[in-house]
Amino acid sequence: MRPLVAEIRLDNLIHNYKLSRSRHGGRALAVVKANAYGHGAAKCAQALADVADGFAVACLEEALELREAGIKRPIVLLEGVFEASELDEVARHGLWPVVQSEEQLQMLLAARPAAPFNVWLKMDSGMHRAGFYPHDYARAYQRLADSANVGDIVKMTHFARADEPELSTTQAQIETFDAATAGLPGAVSIANSAGILSHPRARRDWGRPGIVLYGASPLPEGNHDGDGLKPVMRLATKVFSVRELPAGETIGYGGTWTSDRPTRIGLIACGYADGYPRLASTGSPVAIDGQRSRIIGRVSMDMIMVDLTDLPGAGIGSEVELWGDVVSVNEVAAAAGTISYELLCNVKRAHKRYV
Incomplete structure (x- = not known):
C-alpha cells in the first residue's frame, strides 16, 4: 500500500x-x-x-x-x-x-x-x-x-x-x-x-x-502568534528510494534545480495528483523523521524529491511530514503562493486515518 x-x-x-x-x-x-x-x-x-x-x-x-x-x-x-x-x-x-x-x-x-x-x-x-x-x-x-x-x-x-x-x-x-x-x-x-x-x-x-x-489560521501571521489552534490533519508519507548526486547535476522535470554540493536525495510517495501543490517546489518545507528539511526540484504527479544531505540517519523508510505538527500547512501554502484552504480541500489518494 x-x-x-x-x-x-x-x-x-x-x-x-x-x-x-x-x-x-x-x-x-x-x-x-x-x-x-x-x-x-x-x-x-x-x-x-x-x-x-x-x-x-x-x-x-x-x-x-x-x-x-x-x-x-x-x-x-x-x-x-x-x-x-x-x-x-x-x-x-x-x-x-x-x-x-x-x-x-x-x-x-x-x-x-x-x-x-x-x-x-x-x-x-x-x-x-x-x-x-x-x-x-x-x-x-x-x-x-x-x-x-x-x-x-x-x-x-x-x-x-x-x-x-x-x-x-x-x-x-x-x-x-x-x-x-x-x-x-x-x-x-x-x-x-x-x-x-x-x-x-x-x-x-x-x-x-x-x-x-x-487548525489553520486565515490570518497572514497565523499559527505563529499563539492563536491556540491545533492542526487536525497531519499529511505524511515515507522515503522509498535514496540516491547520491554529485555537485553540478540537475534533477527532476525541467532541470530546475542544480546541486551545488554532493547531495543525498530521498524520493517520497506524494505528488500533485495527491493534492500537494505543484508550485511548492525547491525550498518548500518538510519534516523528515521530525527534523526540518526541504523539497528539491519540481513536484511530480506521484513523487517528490527531498533533501537528506544533512540528515545522515534518514533513509529508506524515514517518515516525511508534508504538513502537520512540525510543518504548518500555512507554510506550505505560502511557498506555493496559495492558501491553506486550497491545500486541505485538495488532498486525495491519501489513506485517511481517524484518531
Whole structure:
C-alpha cells in the first residue's frame, strides 16, 4: 500500500471548535462544507455531534450526507437552494436555508411546507458576491416575516477581507450591516474564522468558524502568534528510494534545480495528483523523521524529491511530514503562493486515518 496517510486528529478538531466558540461567544456553526475542507464531513460532524450548536454546508447534498450520518443538530445551507424542488427535502430534514437573492426568496414564499422554514437572510454589505443590497434588505426581511412559510430569521453577511485586519474594510461592512438591519428583530451572524479571531465587533449571536476548526489560521501571521489552534490533519508519507548526486547535476522535470554540493536525495510517495501543490517546489518545507528539511526540484504527479544531505540517519523508510505538527500547512501554502484552504480541500489518494 502506498504510504501516504492523512491522519485526522478528531480531538484537535473538538479543541478548535471549543476555542472558536469561546472566543466568539454565543453559538457557533461548525462549517463542514467541501467534505469538511478535505477532512471528511461525516466523521468530523460525528465527532462534533454532541459539542457543536449546529453545522454549515454549502448545499443540499452535503446536508443530506450529514443527516444520513446521524447528525440531528441544525444545518445551514450557505448557498441556499438552486431549484424550488429542493425545498421539499429542506423541509423534510429540518434544514435552515440561506436566502441571498430575489429568486430564492420567491421560491420560498411560493412553497407549501408542512412547517415554517427557519431562514438565514444574507446581506451584501460590501463583498458584492451574493446577498441583498443594504437598501433592499429591510423589504426582503419584511416579506419573509409576513409569510406563514417562515419562522425565525437570522440576519447574516459575509466579509471580503477580514483576513487583512489592518484594513478598514471589515469595519465598514459591519457599520453598513448594522445600519441596514437597525430595528429588525432576530439573531445575527457575521463572523467567519477571521472575524472571530480579529474583529471583536463581528462577534454576535452565531459564529461561523471554518478553516480554524481544522487548525489553520486565515490570518497572514497565523499559527505563529499563539492563536491556540491545533492542526487536525497531519499529511505524511515515507522515503522509498535514496540516491547520491554529485555537485553540478540537475534533477527532476525541467532541470530546475542544480546541486551545488554532493547531495543525498530521498524520493517520497506524494505528488500533485495527491493534492500537494505543484508550485511548492525547491525550498518548500518538510519534516523528515521530525527534523526540518526541504523539497528539491519540481513536484511530480506521484513523487517528490527531498533533501537528506544533512540528515545522515534518514533513509529508506524515514517518515516525511508534508504538513502537520512540525510543518504548518500555512507554510506550505505560502511557498506555493496559495492558501491553506486550497491545500486541505485538495488532498486525495491519501489513506485517511481517524484518531
